Amino acid sequence: MAGIRDVAKLAGVSTATVTRALRDEASVTPETKAKVRAAAARLDYVPSAAARALSQGRSSLLGLFVPDIVNPFYAEVAQGMADRAAEANYHCVIASSHLNPERERQLVTSLHDGTLAGLAATTVGTDESFTSALTGQRGPLVLVDRRPRGIRAPLVRTDNRKVTREAVGQFFAMGHTKVAMISGPRDFDTACQRLSGFRLAYKDAGLPLRDEYIRHGHLGEAGGLAAMRELLALPSPPTAVFCFNNLVTVGALMAIRTAGLKVPGDISILAFDDMSLFPLVDPPITAIAQPAYQMGRAAADLLLRQLGGEKSPADVVLPATLIERESLAPPGFN
Amino acid sequence: MAGIRDVAKLAGVSTATVTRALRDEASVTPETKAKVRAAAARLDYVPSAAARALSQGRSSLLGLFVPDIVNPFYAEVAQGMADRAAEANYHCVIASSHLNPERERQLVTSLHDGTLAGLAATTVGTDESFTSALTGQRGPLVLVDRRPRGIRAPLVRTDNRKVTREAVGQFFAMGHTKVAMISGPRDFDTACQRLSGFRLAYKDAGLPLRDEYIRHGHLGEAGGLAAMRELLALPSPPTAVFCFNNLVTVGALMAIRTAGLKVPGDISILAFDDMSLFPLVDPPITAIAQPAYQMGRAAADLLLRQLGGEKSPADVVLPATLIERESLAPPGFN
Structure with a gap:
């Protein structure tokens, strides 16, 4: 060889x-x-990881920690990161915590030892032992999508608040007054930012927001399904719902289908994060698309720059785009 | 600590x-x-990877190599593998070659050095230098979904041929005579097995199969889109199409939508590999579902058994199931 x-x-x-x-x-x-x-x-x-580590004292592996690799958003981030890393002869490995903070902490601890040259992470853990494990990593750290409290590292994200405020504004422009949000955990800053954009859209419309129209803490398809069931069971159910991510949207759509209701005739739906099948769903789903692949490239780039000696590069904020399809309509539309 | x-x-x-x-x-x-x-x-x-490697001479990391982490089939395999591994205090990392045999070979080479305690792999590479790199891994090896030529290691798979033969038989039972298949690369044994099942269904029906109804070498959404365009452009286009995997199906559906045709009125569609959105597509897509999560658990299990000292455990064959939805109809149905 x-x-x-x-x-x-x-x-x-x-x-x-x-x-x-x-x-x-x-x-x-x-x-x-x-x-x-x-x-x-x-x-x-x-150059093998071992040879590189021996000759240069470091590994050629970059790590990406994601909460849920079944979510295609993270899979696309991973693809972008691997492509950018390959250009600089680094390879990527992905670890998924399956939304389990305990497993996430163990993963971070278990890769603590120089296996990785650098780490990009979207984390679910928020407690102190986790953040200290994360910041105790040997190589550079980059955050993707959200910043856990107390961690200083460059972050790659989109402007969640702004794009949500504008997109949710469309519901009010169409005449909806009963608009709900299925949100994520309270300690996810992405969920907070999207919720903040949602509240701002209510404020822009000069309408009061009922507490019961915000469902917290839902993740994955099962979370979306449960939250939508709760919303449909309210004495005054919403006529429009903003879903905080793609898998939550899938679950919400399943609940609507099961209840025998129609989108957008009975209920309008707006998703955060696009999916390749959303254009083929009945009806095609309007979504706020994040540039997941580009976010992955940017994360790798921030790691490579730090490995090349650059100190604390700035955060990267990429634009998200509203893709209008057919899941929004005025209330009572048929 | x-x-x-x-x-x-x-x-x-x-x-x-x-x-x-x-x-x-x-x-x-x-x-x-x-x-x-x-x-x-x-x-x-x-137990940290380092501590474990020091005390036991081996790592606590299992690796999963997949061709395309954006395909939810592999993401679910990864989830199952990580869950089973966690029960035995192992952690998993995933590496995706993005269907690039060169990158895959580099990944295998770069992780050659004992970083991983064991490796489960669905590979795209077929040449000799790749198979020797793969079999030269230090720890145990398990194959998932397909066996590259010349590699002896336990394999986790479903009975591709049998389930395809039965499912494709439904097209003929409905009266279709022009049934096509969008298949994968010729050197993927899963593609071969599914193609073999497809040919058997033709034989069962006593009908001749035109060469032009088999499109080889297509992977991903772009591959499905291109292959379906070719099929629709034939002088005598098929009235039913079997897609060899889920992402190929998504691309094929896009091509049908763009051509202004309807499923199943103009063309019936059967997918191999289910997706959580298939029930919500217009129309809901009939699919052969592999137990991806269980396959991942089985792969981890085979690695753990080998790490525990068991020599050459047998292959694991799990059942795949036809999930009937609404994308199949008799030809000329409206």
Whole structure:
């Protein structure tokens, strides 16, 4: 198997330059990088994690911790992160806590030891032992989607509050007055920001918001199903519902279907986070799309920059977009 | 932080028993395991990967290699695997090659060094250098869904051929004679098995199969979209299509929608692999559901048994089920 010396010889550069070029460091010109990459590809050169760790004192693995890999949002973040990492000859592994803070803490602890060169994380844990485990990681840390209390690290996110305020405003513009939200856990800052946008839209419309129209703490399809059942059972059920994420939306749609109601005739639905099947659902679902793949790329980029020596890069805020389909209609529409 | 001695003391057993109990070994009684787990939970004891590797010479990480984590089938396999692994105090990391054999080979090579205690893999690579990298892994290996040529390791799969033969038979029972299949790459044995089941259904019906009704090599939504466009452009397009996986189905449905055609009025659709949104699509999609979560649990189980000393456990074949919804109808149905 070819070694770094063979690559250096073929490319006509030093082994140090090969290392820096394959790590995509700014000190190497694009021409040299191209030359080194071509030589590495031709010689089938793969720096192993072990070899890299031995020679450079660090691993070539980046980690991504997600709460729920079944949610395609995180799967797309993972894909973007892996693609960007591969460009700099890093590889990615994903760990999913299945929304279980205890498992998440164990994962962080168990990978504490230098297995990972850096870590990008969307976390569900909020207690102190967790945050200290997270900040005690050896390599750089990047947060994705939300910032747990007390953790300072660059964050990649979208402007949750603003896009929610504008999108939920459409319900009121159509004449809805009974608008509900299925929200996430109170200690998720994304849920808080989306809820804050939701409250601002109510304020913009000059309407009072009933407490019973906000359902907290729901995650996944089962959470969406339960919350929508509760909403439909209210003495005065809402005519429009904003769902705080995609899987919650799927559960909510199942509850509406089971109750024999129609979207948007009986109830309008707006989802946060798009899904590739939303355009094919009956009716196609209007959704706020986050650029998940780009968020993953940005997270890898922030890690690579820190691995390259940059201190505390700034947060990255990417735009989310409302994709209008057919799940919103004026109340009483048929 | 509590150590293994503290757990042993609280549970009233030896440290060796703690280790064996937390690894879920058969030599420890269920009562002792429960006692040890309770003590570990009470003391908040987490054996770190490093500590475990040091004390036992091996890691507590199991790896799952998948071709495409955006496909919810693999995400559910990952969830099942992580849940089963957690019961034995192992953690899981997932690596996705994004259907790129080169990246897959690099991932295998880069994790070659004992980072992982064991590896479960659904692979896309088929060449020799890849299979030798895979079989050169240090810990036990388990295959999920398909077996690359030349690799001997226990496999977790469903009975692809049988369930496909029966399900595709429904098209013929309804009176279809022009039935097509969007298949995967020729060197995927799952694609081969499903194609074989498809051919058998044709044979059962006593009908000739036109070559143009089999589209090879398509993966992902883009592949399904392209293949369905080709099928619709044939001089004699099919009236029913079997899609070899879920994402291919999503792409095929997009092509049908774009062409202004209706399912099942103009064309019937049968999917391999279910999705949680399939019941909500217009129309709800009939699908062959694999028990993805259970397959992940079985894969972890096979790894744990090998880590516990068992030599070459047998393959695990789990049943797949046809879930009848509304995307099949007789030809010319409206």
